[in-house]
Amino acid sequence: MVGPGLRVLFCGINPGLMSAYQGRHFARPGNRFWPALHASGFTPRRFAPAEQDQVLALGFGLTNVAPRATARADELTAEELVAGGRSLTAKVARHRPEWLAVLGVTAYRVAFADKHASVGPQERTLGGARVWVLPSPSGLNAHWSPTALAEEFARLRAAAFPADRAELDGSGLAEPAAGGVARHLAGPAAEAVPGP
Template identity: 35%
Template sequence: MRPVPDILAPGISVVFIGFNPGCRSAETGHHFAGYSNKFWKLLASAGLTPYQLKPEEDSTLLRYGYGITNIVARPSRTAAEITKEEYHIGREQLKEKLLLYKPAIACFAGVGVYREFAKQSGVRCGLQPVGIVEGVIDFVVPSPSGLTRILFQDQLVYYQELARLIQDSSHS
């Protein structure tokens, strides 16, 4: 399985951060490409994109000021296959990317992703009290994976909260 390239550029306002690419993403070369993944539907439903993008359109996120990366680049069937060493290396690489691209908001697509990055337990969805990288706001949304048992409407609440945060941070 091949890695999926980051979608990052200077001036992005939000970077979405996943665990690592799944099998379908590795096959297609596009982020959040799993058939049951709700990422693209959640973005559109929350008004973060004007319509529901297809995974093949992932690079168009840059038009809206968004980017995508992962805490670990190596694709796998499940996040459970990621090793402690891979998380350690990925954590440092992600900090470097956040320092380099300086997005206003780092949006972690899953509590587990943020738990690994921040090395904190008791993480909840929503705005985090303190950002790990200075000058970057940390925000956590539920994982859009089809394996997630959280109802779509309950997930959408956090994507809508993110949309309000983006709006507020662009006006300040």
């Protein structure tokens, strides 16, 4: 899910087993990527994993650091993460997104030999892209609440789309509605739009 002219390339650690089986990014129901993406204003509505093909038109793409599917990201070896980091850097250099958003600080530290990295914007660039480390959206990540996760996504969105400050613009991006990200996340599950 990578193309030219992207504002943000979101990069998961690796596919989970359900994501690999379905061929969709962040497919496990407990994963908080799609809700956080909407709550932060990246999408005009909450997308289902089956709708991942629509993200390129919104100015962002999806990829992973490592290709091997596992039940948990911590099943990957350091060698796989380092090799994935090299491959990702080459991919970013080829496609030239403005921002690379890596979802998972622990994997980022290993893949890019940056043991002091923390969540947020990084001083380095990779393949010419500015880098932002986001918390892992996995439901297993108990360190970040859904609201805090969406707020960090919103910080990235503000940096990547600085001119988009009001409602829906021509790119399809939306500001979080009145009440902020907490209101978006508290909405009924029925707000999720099922895939085709």
